[in-house]
Amino acid sequence: MGDIEAFYRAGKDRLFGYLVRMTANHDLSADVMQESFVRYIEHYGAGPCQYSLLYRIARNVLTDHFRRNKRFTCMDDDVEDSCATPEQTTEARDAFQQVLKAMQKLNPDDREILSLATGDGNLSYQQIGEITGNSEANIKVRIHRARLKLREILKKGGA
């Protein structure tokens, strides 16, 4: 029981970060994060804590959401202000929102792989391969291509 609580504390912000990068939507990311933990605890709470499994569940929850809403990005106009952290300066906040906005311009596969690879305590290529069902060699190539595509979008102004 204590393990699950520690797993939640250690994993919630990481998972939330992945979801914000995927959706640019604070509230949706928080809801999906919690729903993913609910499903994880319901089905796998008795076993060892596995991040790969948690992320696969989150991915499914998000896919369900997108399917219900018939769209593959949550952002139409502006990235939500609430995605920025209060400690950020206005400049850093703008820059972060710009990069989040650019992320939403990537195709869903590129956005996903980059979202998984980025952030505090980021996942290894092996874990990303387990989550997405791709080989490590394939992940290596795809992550770099996604980074270059993001750079191109940002060069063109990000939006």
Add this chain to the structure above:
Amino acid sequence: MKDELISLFIDDELDLDEKKVFVETVHADPVFTRETLGLIKQEKLLATPLTVNRPMPRVFSFKRLWSFQIPFKAMAAGLATAMIVMFVAWPETKAQKLLHRFVIFEPGVQQAEIAGSFSRWKPLPMKSSGRNGYWEVTIELSPGEYEYSYFLDGKTSVADPTAQFKEEDDFGNINSIIRIGT
């Protein structure tokens, strides 16, 4: 191929041979170095740390219960008894849902939520009743017994001080218990 070393470097995925090639390339090729620095800058932006204030969902799981090694026969007997009771006592018509108003007095908080077995422990927002410090929400519930708790400012869990029954959950939190229509 060498370009991919930049992402491997950013993601701490270089093996020793690749590290050697990477360092040599950085020394020999200023374009490669500029590209590396540019992508690191982009990554720093993208990796902006994010935090979320949501309490841990409390979930009842048969699988977790199973892990405590409750004897199979005892569980099977309990399940059979429950099924017989349900079969005998199940009402013929569907029970009508009832509205219940949950209220808590917490003048010092910015946000109050309620989560319970009726919401699968997903927090539901409560509405502030003006400036008098009361927070309230009205929820439609089927007759039965529910566990619930209030969450203040997204982090503190408190039991309902007005609830008659309380129970400690798996995580040491005190939940309130309410019976609707029974």
